[in-house]
Amino acid sequence: MHRFFVDKCQVQEESAYITGEDAKHLEKVLRLKVGDIIELVVGEELEYLGEITVVEGKSTQVKLLELKQVQRESPLEITLYQGLPKASKMELIIQKAVELGIKRIVPVMNQRSVVQLKTKKDQQKKQERWQKIAYEAAKQSKRIKVPEITLPMEFNRALDNSFEEFQIVAYEDEEKKGIKDLTFLHGNKDQEVSRATIGLWVGPEGGFAEQEIESLKKIGANTVTLGPRILRTETAGLALLTMVQYESGDLGG
Structure with missing residues (x-):
């Protein structure tokens, strides 16, 4: 329908x-x-x-x-801070993240990003295209709300504008801590999940610069490993979102 x-x-x-x-x-x-x-x-x-x-x-x-009378939105309000990838990967990320229940996506121009949208015109053109993809994905997945796709931001500006209560960073050099170690995601499964705000950070193809990781840690962000295999940037964000939604959101029933 x-x-x-x-x-x-x-x-x-x-x-x-x-x-x-x-x-x-x-x-x-x-x-x-x-x-x-x-x-x-x-x-x-x-x-x-x-x-x-x-x-x-x-x-x-x-x-x-x-x-x-149908509840289709996730109890979690999740923002994905996605390092800008090459080619059309961002379109795939947006489409699938909307299906999985994302609230907002912030395209981030990291230090190691190959793609750098310098002019306001280029940024607005991309944002309009991405927002249309989010709109179509919201219709297909029967969402009630269309997630916001912001204008691309430099890393420091994205960091300054992050407001979420909890911040999680997918980091390839993290060896010990994983999603299962984040106690704030695990509550009493019999209780209704509160509307927590969570920021998920994923780097571009070249990964995060050490300075960016240190800046994230200063605001209390948790670096986590996604497992023993290195995931592509277009895979990492979706995997992280799925894990968080499964642990405290509405995936898995």
């Missing part, structure tokens, strides 16, 4: 209106028509079943049929 997001201002009484690119996609690509049933997320809060009643150019009218 196709899924669309609308703002609260696009709802009037028992009807909602899909406009812009979504309306065009609905009619021209998906070829949906009057009488078709779709899913509609209103204001990233409420999920409805709706019936298309009018399809006309730039606007589609949908009658709201049923409010669905």
Whole structure:
């Protein structure tokens, strides 16, 4: 069943209106028509079943049929600080991280990053592309909220803007401490998990510079190993996110 997001201002009484690119996609690509049933997320809060009643150019009218009571968002609010990788790897990371329940992704230009987006124009162009990928992934995975993809940041700026209660760093030179050693992730499994805020840090292809690791440790970040094998940057972030979600989030039931 196709899924669309609308703002609260696009709802009037028992009807909602899909406009812009979504309306065009609905009619021209998906070829949906009057009488078709779709899913509609209103204001990233409420999920409805709706019936298309009018399809006309730039606007589609949908009658709201049923409010669905489904909890789809993770109890953890996780931000991925991802070192900028080469080629299209960032698109894969964003798509899969959204499916796994990420809250926010901050693309980071590290000291050893091969990719450096110097101009504001280049940064905005990439961010717009990445945000669109997050939007489509949120629809496919039936998310209620579309994760935010920020503009790329230099490492020091990303560090200054990190606000999460707990910080975890995937570090290839860490030999002793792993996810299982982080006591804040392990509580009473019978109790409801609190909405902890967690920052996950993953370096680019060249890894973190020693100075960056020291800066992370100064803010109380925990460096962890992801196992005996070295993971590519596009694998490490997703593996780390999966482990954290499994331990204290909603993966695994």
